[in-house]
Amino acid sequence: MKSVVIVGTQWGDEGKGKIVDLLAPRANLIVRFQGGNNAGHTLVVGGEKTILHLVPSGVLHPEARCLIGNGVVVDPEVLTEEMDRLAAKGVDVGPGRIMLAERAHLILPYHQLLDGAREEQESGQKIGTTGRGIGPCYEDKASRVGLRAVDLLDEEELTKKFLALATAKNFLLTQYYGRAEFDARGYLPRLLDLAGRLGPHVVPGSPQIHQARERGDNILFEGAQGCFLDIDHGTYPYVTSSNPVAGSVCSGAGLGPKHLDEVIGIVKAYTTRVGGGPFPTELEDEIGDHLQRIGAEFGSTTGRKRRCGWLDGVVLAEAARLNSLTGLAVTKLDVLTGLDPLRVCTCYDLDGGRISHIPASLGTLARCRPVYEEWPGWTEDIQDARAWDDLPPAARNYLNRISELAGAPLALVSVGPGRESTIELSDPFA
Numbered sequence: 001m002k003s004v005v006i007v008g009t010q011w012g013d014e015g016k017g018k019i020v021d022l023l024a025p026r027a028n029l030i031v032r033f034q035g036g037n038n039a040g041h042t043l044v045v046g047g048e049k050t051i052l053h054l055v056p057s058g059v060l061h062p063e064a065r066c067l068i069g070n071g072v073v074v075d076p077e078v079l080t081e082e083m084d085r086l087a088a089k090g091v092d093v094g095p096g097r098i099m100l101a102e103r104a105h106l107i108l109p110y111h112q113l114l115d116g117a118r119e120e121q122e123s124g125q126k127i128g129t130t131g132r133g134i135g136p137c138y139e140d141k142a143s144r145v146g147l148r149a150v151d152l153l154d155e156e157e158l159t160k161k162f163l164a165l166a167t168a169k170n171f172l173l174t175q176y177y178g179r180a181e182f183d184a185r186g187y188l189p190r191l192l193d194l195a196g197r198l199g200p201h202v203v204p205g206s207p208q209i210h211q212a213r214e215r216g217d218n219i220l221f222e223g224a225q226g227c228f229l230d231i232d233h234g235t236y237p238y239v240t241s242s243n244p245v246a247g248s249v250c251s252g253a254g255l256g257p258k259h260l261d262e263v264i265g266i267v268k269a270y271t272t273r274v275g276g277g278p279f280p281t282e283l284e285d286e287i288g289d290h291l292q293r294i295g296a297e298f299g300s301t302t303g304r305k306r307r308c309g310w311l312d313g314v315v316l317a318e319a320a321r322l323n324s325l326t327g328l329a330v331t332k333l334d335v336l337t338g339l340d341p342l343r344v345c346t347c348y349d350l351d352g353g354r355i356s357h358i359p360a361s362l363g364t365l366a367r368c369r370p371v372y373e374e375w376p377g378w379t380e381d382i383q384d385a386r387a388w389d390d391l392p393p394a395a396r397n398y399l400n401r402i403s404e405l406a407g408a409p410l411a412l413v414s415v416g417p418g419r420e421s422t423i424e425l426s427d428p429f430a
């Protein structure tokens with residue numbers, strides 16, 4: 001019995017979905033523990049692409065049971081739509097397979113309206129959010145006024161809480177943001193309909209995990225976003241509103257830290273970021289365009305172009321410390337084929353001195369210049385590599401350097417979007 005955590009080590013979109021799908025057959029329970037439908041996790045199986053926003057990425061394996069944990073914020077519209085889309089593909093999305101923790105908070109239409117209003121405010125600080133209402137929903141959770149999945153089970157309570165909260169949100173929308181009022185009464189029948197659909201999926205969350213442990217089951221925890229979008233450890237305020245770091249499994253799923261056996265950090269072989277905020281190794285030149293094009297770097301949720309840059313070893317080393325990484329899965333190595341030399345940032349130059357951490361002050365971070373080392377590239381097509389020895393020596397050297405910078409061993413190397421395009425060096429569940 002093992003519990004394995006998958007986390008993003010950069011700014012999201014590292015390929016977490018692919019790796020979770022790959023490991024899922026070895027686990028009995030797959031659990032999301034934070035974030036919401038700001039996440040877009042891509043699975044490519046038999047050439048067919050599936051993008052998941054809320055349902056855990058193990059769902060394509062018929063044996064896997066999937067739990068959306070209490071730390072996730074859940075838009076009932078998005079979850080039902082996603083389950084419908086999966087059902088249309090023949091995937092079993094019954095209540096026994098897809099479970100929703102009763103303590104998970106609900107994203108309702110006014111959260112999305114407020115997210116949009118705030119982002120478009122002239123005087124405001126534009127974060128470049130996904131516009132899915134994530135921040136406003138976590139605000140309600142912290143303010144102790146939010147609605148939770150458990151409220152879907154009591155029509156009267158749900159109606160009362162929803163209408164009361166909508167009144168307060170409408171005050172903000174109309175009086176502060178100068179927006180149109182949200183028609184809460186008009187939306188209520190739809191909400192009750194969604195409650196009827198999702199009700200059978202609502203379960204006590206953490207007991208599912210403890211029962212699985214008692215049975216001796218393997219559990220796979222699926223992070224969303226990445227370490228530097230973390231509200232505490234990321235490039236605040238250009239972050240999301242949850243904690244994508246591995247420690248958040250404990251609060252967001254409901255289990256103690258001693259029960260987490262392995263933490264696998266997903267590392268894109270270069271760096272991308274979508275939305276605003278600092279990005280020291282960003283390339284605003286033809287190499288950046290090349291990575292964007294060859295890597296097909298468009299956001300899986302919003303379709304926005306992702307900003308691209310070299311691998312940042314400062315980010316990687318800090319992610320290794322913040323998450324206690326026990327292993328790495330390096331993805332999209334194939335995208336680097338043909339680039340020579342490759343550059344890796346090993347520290348920052350700050351006003352003539354060297355630093356190897358990410359300063360909290362955005363002003364200070366803006367003065368940081370990446371210090372690079374160069375590594376020879378390779379030209380061989382590596383998409384069919386399935387073993388370490390299939391990789392050219394230059395690719396192996398580059399991977400070894402990534403492992404050295406993180407101080408964690410390589411577990412997996414991904415050389416294409418498909419499930420099969422993977423080199424497995426060790427099994428985190430072994």
Ligand code: GDP
Nearest residue numbers: 013014015016017041042300332414415416417
């Ligand atoms: P996630 O949010 O971390 O799950 O990552 P996304 O799914 O948002 O973005 C990763 C993108 O890269 C998706 O389009 C994947 O299909 C794709 N991908 C994953 N691994 C590889 C890889 O090794 N090579 C290539 N070329 N594409 C990959």
Ligand code: IMO
Nearest residue numbers: 012013038039040128129130224225240274275
């Ligand atoms: P996955 O799980 C990449 C970014 C947004 C924005 C910031 C805040 O697919 O890796 P939010 O809507 O969360 O309030 O937006 O966070 N962001 C992501 N970027 N991948 C994600 O998820 C992201 N989820 C949020 O672009 O900059």
Ligand code: MG
Nearest residue numbers: 013040041300
């Ligand atoms: Mg993504």
